[in-house]
Amino acid sequence: MKTKLLFLALIFSSMCFSQLDDKFYQPGKTMKPIENMEYTEFSLPVENDTVTGIFIKSAVKPKATVLFFHGLGGNVSSYTFMTKPLAEAGYQVLMIDFRGYGKSTGTPTHQNIQKDGQKFLEYALSLPETKGKPVIIYGASMGSQIAAHLAKNNAKVVDLLILDGAMSSHADIASHFSPENAAMIQMIPFPYSSKEDIKTLTMPKIFIHSAGDKTIPMAQGQTNFNNAPEPKKFITYEGGHLEGMVKNQTEIISNIDELIIKK
Template sequence: MKTKATFTLLFVLILQLFNAQMDDKFYQPKKELKPIENLTYENMSLPMDKDTITAIFVRPSAKKPKATILFFHGAGGNVSSYTFMIKPLVDDGFQIVMVDFRGYGKSTGVPTHLNVAEDGQKFFDIITKREDVKNTKILLYGASLGSQIATHLARANKDKISGLIIDGGMSSFADIASAFTPQFKDMIDKVLGNVYSAKEDIKFTQGLPKLFIYSKNDKTVPYSQGELIFANASEPKQFLEFSEDHLLAVKEKPADVVKAVESLLK
């Protein structure tokens, strides 16, 4: 009887989580910013409804950047947790805008699937109208969870960008949840199946150059999810494989990553 009662309580808790689309399980923001060293950047604040989202605009030493990369980071931390990923690209001449959605870093509010998608498009519209951005080529870079919004934005703005980078990205919110709780897969699919997903949005990026970066030793996102998104993507596309853990391609193969990103512009 005790086991049955425990299972019933667990089931009720899971239903409550699902009713909120498990937002608090996907988004794990941190407010404290680590020191950002050896990078020249500008702090930005953008109003979103009653909240404010913040970003950093990182500039290369070159006067004319090769392109502008809009970088969407993963579920945990904030922009300062991911600057190691962009340093080689900045050194190579790219200017990069890294955004903290609601709840992350200095941004106010609470992140949800809905407001991240809405804020992402508003952020894109504002940034691409800037004088120092609008005459450059635009690349979208999604790291881990950030791949969902990056691919969603690529679908909606395909004709305004020059390429999409997915680094360790999950195939969908439902797929990653099911990977860790397979016993609830059917329920997860019913609740999260209609939330925007990289594996579906990628189908609508025809003609857009795409780069996929994955490791078979990734302990966070199954390699098979990267294979699925890649299979659903149309040409031109390329797959860069490395052997380190999640999001560490830039530490193992920095020159290869830079070269692959540069190739999106050709």
């Protein structure tokens, strides 16, 4: 019995130390062609690594700057189907690949992604193109966690937060896929979660989710929404995970336009 308890304690200790980083991040190194968009590439030194990304120019005079954080797989080139409509609607978009993704070096962890995201935000705000323009943070799927966390830590410079196909926390999504280990997973001290960070955010917020999402249950997006203070908007659509910009682009863009103008 003592041996079994020791074994379980060692497993739990290991889980707490790593916070299951390798389960949450699946970097893609192969870059897909980015077509029919004007963009430039950038790179930023962070500790001993380099993180990279792209700056997509607006098709017209930009209304605002969108900082886009993608999901657990692929890289920036895998998510341009979500950002191209924004550029076409008059938003300039900066997309980052955290450590290990795309052309970025290193290995992603919950902890170093915090540093990557803060460095990215500060870089974006230092650009002449972003001066005097509203700032939108857009988190897709896994990117929702760092998006909400950055919005909390930089609330004075963020004009709108968008969480698309968002999980409520690392622990909640891990528990969803591994219900037999839920009790242990919920005890792991993950460093941040959107459902907690969202509670203090008073800037406008848009939540996008599909009831048919088989990757992240809409109930987790609803938890984020319920925890968030006003002003806020929940937009639904019929389709799969992160298909909002494909299935319901008009409503999403019009709500972004409206909230940015009100702000």
